[in-house]
Amino acid sequence: MLKNSEFVSKLRNSGLRPTKQRLKICEVLFNRDKTFHFTINDLAKNISENFNEKISLATIYNTVHAFKDKGYLKEITISSDKSYFDTNITKHHHFYDEDTNLLIDCNDNEIGKVDIKNNITGKKIRSVEVLVRVASDTQNQN
Amino acid sequence: MLKNSEFVSKLRNSGLRPTKQRLKICEVLFNRDKTFHFTINDLAKNISENFNEKISLATIYNTVHAFKDKGYLKEITISSDKSYFDTNITKHHHFYDEDTNLLIDCNDNEIGKVDIKNNITGKKIRSVEVLVRVASDTQNQN
């Protein structure tokens, strides 16, 4: 659990002014014990339901993108119409439960290191992401 | 290289009528030596530039989705605004070159088998996909 003043310096250190709205969003996103996976829509709903003050949707978009650009959030794209953000910015992989539409973080107990034997010549690896889609046995495979 | 009559039976076998438009799209997608990675936009452009007859954009969307549902295409989502389709429907992974926006298929020489040690209880694994993002050394990491 982080304090408000810690968010203020976090924002200042990355050249973002600590506005009321950004601090509120920090609180919602980062004042948690566990990682948080959310869509823009989830976040907007969370804020409007749990707080009196409303934050404009444009600001929510701007802030989430600013946080992503500053490296405070990772984006995980499941399909063309489902994009999640993740407060866990360490290197890790995901399970995606197609029954519940929930993302689940993996750690090294679950997925071993990916063995990349040959990279493209002259290129540097920026990221390696594994997505394991799961569903209950009864559902149709596609 | 497949023949027109082979596309006709392919379509019939999966309950799709072999219409002029679908056969044209088959020809563009599957009459190739190498796998083809494309966006809907790429495909529409390809058809309008290389053929006299034009196919409505709605038909292109419908057909690509029908082919995907029937298992003739795989969809690979790179980010919320970039979705590719792949004519290679075998299990395989991808490099994504951020400089050129090009997808490159991997085979077992490039990425070893992903070691999944523990799956979610009661769930079945539907797919395992690795995406390796690469870029030239000089570019900013994000």
Added chain:
DNA sequence: TCAACAGTTTAGAATGATTATAATATAAAT
């Protein structure tokens, strides 16, 4: 062969998520 039907295509309208705009408000610097 040809009618009848179900499935398909089409142009254009509708949708919905995201981004742009430009006026107002706020934070920081002087």
Added chain:
DNA sequence: ATTTATATTATAATCATTCTAAACTGTTGA
């Protein structure tokens, strides 16, 4: 305090995708 740069906001604009409903086509079987 005043100024300046930045941020927020409501609303409009954009753009990819999907929907609609009318016209068209492939298939079936009499």
